[in-house]
Amino acid sequence: MSAELSKLLNTLGLLAIGTVLTMAFIDQVWFGELPCPLCILQRAGLIAAGCGIALNIVFGPKPSHYGLAIIGAVASAGISIRQILLHVVPGTGFYGPDVLGLHLYTWAFLFAVAIVLGSSIMLLSDRQFSQVQPSSGRLKALPLTAVLLFLILTIANIFSTVALCGGGLCPEEPDDYELFSIND
Known part of the structure; x- marks a missing residue:
């Protein structure tokens, strides 16, 4: 696999992560489904995965990034x-709505498995690591868009988590943003 193909595949992967994080924000802001602590941690894991992929885009593919x-x-x-x-367990309920018959945490699991498989497959191509990439210092439009979208979503997730949890522990079943609620 060439370094250019590697960059394209990493860009598409980062756009997929950005799409999932965007959909989570739409669910949170538009539909008012505030994320539980486990949902926030799932997003953090996706952001960590996205950081590795973004490093591949910006600095070139490396096994450590994967x-x-x-x-x-x-x-x-x-x-x-x-x-x-x-x-x-039947009768224990669920958290949040379902999409196509599966809850969002189930989709998050399937997406995370896809990232592991995709990154593992990318690691099998040694040629992408040995090719010298021309360092023009500038990213093309699609990779730049993917990285900027990912950075904006990462910052938005940090702000959202601080707003949701305030200065303490995140509520198990949040119903309001702690940072903005006025306690009497």
Whole structure:
């Protein structure tokens, strides 16, 4: 695999992560479904995975970047499994709406597994690591868009988490943003 193809595939992967984070924000802001602590941790794992992929785009592909993506995705998958197991017992309820018959934490698990598999497959191509990439100092439009979208979503997630949790622990079932609520 050429370094250019590697950059394109990493760009598409980062755009996919950006799309998932955007959909989570739409669910949070538009539909008022505030994320639970496990949902926030799943997003953090996806952001860690996205950081590895973004490093590949900006600095060129390296095994350590793929390693970061895999570690972040495994963390997100583990947290998703925990949430799935909390709600798998009949009568225990669920958290949030379902999409195409599966809850968002189940989709998060499947997406994290896809990141692990995709990053592992990318690691199998040694040629992308040995090619010298021309360093023009500028990213093309699509990779730049993917990285900027990812950075904006990362900052928005940090702000959202601080607003939701305030200065303390995040509520188990949030109903308002702690930072903006006025306690009497």
